[in-house]
Amino acid sequence: MSMAVLCQVKRADHPFYIRDIDLNIYSIEELCYFVDHNLALVEEDFFDDALIGWIGEELQDHNFVRTLERIRKEGVQPLGRMLHALNAETGWIYVQDREAFEKTLDGNRKLPGPERLRLRADSLVGYGKYTKAIEEYKRILGMEDLEGLGEQFLGTVYNNMGVTYARLFEMDEAINCLRKAYDSIHSREALRNYLCAVYLARGTEGFENSADELKADKETRETLLSEIKDRKLPEPEGDINSLLGEWVREYHRETAR
Amino acid sequence: MSARELIVGIDLNRNQPQICYYEREKENTVTAPMKVGNDMVSFREILDGVENLVHDFPDEKERERRRDELEETAAETMRKALYTLGLNDPGSQIVGITITVPVLTRPIVHLVKSIYRQLGLAKARAFLQDYKESCFYHTIYQKRELWNRNVGFFIFEGEKVSFLSMSMNPQTRPVTFTMEDGITISLKEDRSLWDEQFYNMINASLRQNMYSCIFLMGDTFDRSWAGRSIALLCRAGRKVFVVDNLYARGACYTAQEKVVQRKFPDCLYLGDEIIRNNIGMKMYLQGRETYYPLIAAGVNWYEADKICECILIGKEHELRFLISRMDEKDQKVSVMELPELDDRPDGTTRLRIHLSCESSKRCVIEVEDLGFGDMYPATGKVWREILEE
Numbered sequence: 001m002s003m004a005v006l007c008q009v010k011r012a013d014h015p016f017y018i019r020d021i022d023l024n025i026y027s028i029e030e031l032c033y034f035v036d037h038n039l040a041l042v043e044e045d046f047f048d049d050a051l052i053g054w055i056g057e058e059l060q061d062h063n064f065v066r067t068l069e070r071i072r073k074e075g076v077q078p079l080g081r082m083l084h085a086l087n088a089e090t091g092w093i094y095v096q097d098r099e100a101f102e103k104t105l106d107g108n109r110k111l112p113g114p115e116r117l118r119l120r121a122d123s124l125v126g127y128g129k130y131t132k133a134i135e136e137y138k139r140i141l142g143m144e145d146l147e148g149l150g151e152q153f154l155g156t157v158y159n160n161m162g163v164t165y166a167r168l169f170e171m172d173e174a175i176n177c178l179r180k181a182y183d184s185i186h187s188r189e190a191l192r193n194y195l196c197a198v199y200l201a202r203g204t205e206g207f208e209n210s211a212d213e214l215k216a217d218k219e220t221r222e223t224l225l226s227e228i229k230d231r232k233l234p235e236p237e238g239d240i241n242s243l244l245g246e247w248v249r250e251y252h253r254e255t256a257r
Numbered sequence: 258m259s260a261r262e263l264i265v266g267i268d269l270n271r272n273q274p275q276i277c278y279y280e281r282e283k284e285n286t287v288t289a290p291m292k293v294g295n296d297m298v299s300f301r302e303i304l305d306g307v308e309n310l311v312h313d314f315p316d317e318k319e320r321e322r323r324r325d326e327l328e329e330t331a332a333e334t335m336r337k338a339l340y341t342l343g344l345n346d347p348g349s350q351i352v353g354i355t356i357t358v359p360v361l362t363r364p365i366v367h368l369v370k371s372i373y374r375q376l377g378l379a380k381a382r383a384f385l386q387d388y389k390e391s392c393f394y395h396t397i398y399q400k401r402e403l404w405n406r407n408v409g410f411f412i413f414e415g416e417k418v419s420f421l422s423m424s425m426n427p428q429t430r431p432v433t434f435t436m437e438d439g440i441t442i443s444l445k446e447d448r449s450l451w452d453e454q455f456y457n458m459i460n461a462s463l464r465q466n467m468y469s470c471i472f473l474m475g476d477t478f479d480r481s482w483a484g485r486s487i488a489l490l491c492r493a494g495r496k497v498f499v500v501d502n503l504y505a506r507g508a509c510y511t512a513q514e515k516v517v518q519r520k521f522p523d524c525l526y527l528g529d530e531i532i533r534n535n536i537g538m539k540m541y542l543q544g545r546e547t548y549y550p551l552i553a554a555g556v557n558w559y560e561a562d563k564i565c566e567c568i569l570i571g572k573e574h575e576l577r578f579l580i581s582r583m584d585e586k587d588q589k590v591s592v593m594e595l596p597e598l599d600d601r602p603d604g605t606t607r608l609r610i611h612l613s614c615e616s617s618k619r620c621v622i623e624v625e626d627l628g629f630g631d632m633y634p635a636t637g638k639v640w641r642e643i644l645e646e
């Protein structure tokens with residue numbers, strides 16, 4: 001049986017613009033849905049003057065504004081408490097498991113800066129904001145404290161960055177990144193991603209050359225080539241997105257924390 | 258006249274519209290015919306016009322245009338009549354107003370609402386009722402001993418005389434009042450027979466029932482021909498009053514009761530226009546499942562209008578309305594299907610629900626898909642369902 005949740009806060013006449021993903025939102029429910037499904041994109045300064053001002057002026061939700069301002073003034077874990085307050089405002093309709101939500105929030109808060117940034121960049125890829133995502137991946141690679149995070153982390157960043165470049169059809173950059181990913185991780189998946197990008201950009205000959213260079217044995221290269229071809233790419237240009245999307249999802253599954 | 262805090266009752270009829278106003282500062286009630294300058298106001302053409310719109314203008318666009326014209330004329334006439342009384346800004350000078358009409362029809366309701374809108378009178382202080390309800394409010398604003406039993410109304414309109422009986426049920430909380438139509442007679446041409454005719458009508462109408470008070474209304478009634486009838490009316494200690502402004506005064510008392518005084522919160526008039534069903538929904542409010550009332554029994558159908566928005570949770574594309582009679586506890590469920598509503602992730606469908614009534618027994622529910630912002634744009638689909646008693 002379906003249930004209805006009463007909307008007690010009016011919709012805005014003028015939307016709030018979430019620049020990261022180029023999205024206009026018009027209601028407290030949309031705001032709540034967005035943050036609950038995109039925690040990685042919600043940074044500490046998400047509830048800034050502009051957003052709080054919009055909630056007051058457009059949604060006329062002055063009680064909530066007072067709550068947000070009080071939390072901001074107190075300064076103790078403001079983001080988590082603000083997200084809590086936002087969910088309470090909408091009756092927690094978008095969070096089925098509050099305990100899991102709290103854990104995710106807490107987990108995100110404890111993540112090292114580069115890790116948080118990677119999740120954010122991956123989310124941007126998910127929304128098709130490739131250029132912004134690449135900027136974030138570059139920001140990560142420019143950070144000083146990456147060594148402690150290990151080769152696996154670095155490999156993940158390069159892989160995802162490579163895939164994102166491929167989506168922009170910048171194949172040289174993509175190949176470059178995916179090669180670095182393979183050099184960091186040395187996994188079969190990373191090898192396949194790299195060789196697939198090479199195949200898409202340079203054809204079978206390029207694939208063979210790169211496989212030679214990486215000393216891939218006959219069986220491996222045949223299996224990989226078959227896998228790549230099995231993806232049926234009659235028109236590589238048209239299908240490249242779905243293929244690359246599959247890579248990202250697969251890679252995330254493989255490297256999920 | 259004081260220019261502020263005025264409570265107004267208007268008897269909007271074809272023959273002789275009246276206005277009754279109460280000045281709070283002076284505690285003074287005045288009733289007068291409606292005039293613009295020295296000329297009597299007539300709403301005959303307007304009232305005939307709106308009631309015959311469907312017949313006179315089969316084409317819908319043409320009908321709407323004519324309706325707008327009539328409503329503008331009505332509002333302008335009303336504005337001028339109020340101006341004649343010194344009210345140049347009704348929107349800010351009137352704290353409460355009721356317009357009473359002989360019978361409520363949808364065209365009349367539309368007309369009066371339009372007049373209020375054009376005069377800047379908000380819903381919370383501008384009311385509408387029929388003559389019967391005016392009789393009720395007029396009565397309860399009299400001394401209690403006048404209505405501790407039944408109250409009778411003899412209404413003379415030309416040769417036609419009709420009877421209306423108001424009774425009270427003190428066993429309920431709130432105490433309920435009903436109006437019942439009685440017999441109607443036609444007076445003969447020969448005036449010498451009127452007393453006899455009316456005498457018989459009184460006997461047939463009052464029978465053995467206890468009446469504490471009788472009101473006589475209308476131009477045709479005159480003491481000169483009604484000696485025997487009056488004696489019968491006054492029997493058993495009944496109080497008898499001849500009144501010529503009852504409807505306008507009753508309307509004024511309504512506005513006073515609803516906006517200012519609330520002297521009778523425990524009295525409920527159950528007129529023909531009153532909705533007898535509660536309609537609501539189970540909704541989540543602040544995370545808790547709660548009964549949310551949409552239409553409350555006890556209000557007039559033309560005043561029942563509710564708009565709310567909700568987020569749909571769950572896979573079924575439907576809304577469930579709970580209906581209960583005002584005098585019963587049991588609830589009936591009415592499921593409204595929303596076919597062809599887009600499948601979206603849970604919680605990303607916002608719906609606008611609009612309930613209004615076409616009569617006391619017929620409620621219209623309109624549901625519109627508002628989508629979910631830019632994430633899931635509104636389709637503009639609208640579903641309509643009728644709840645009938």
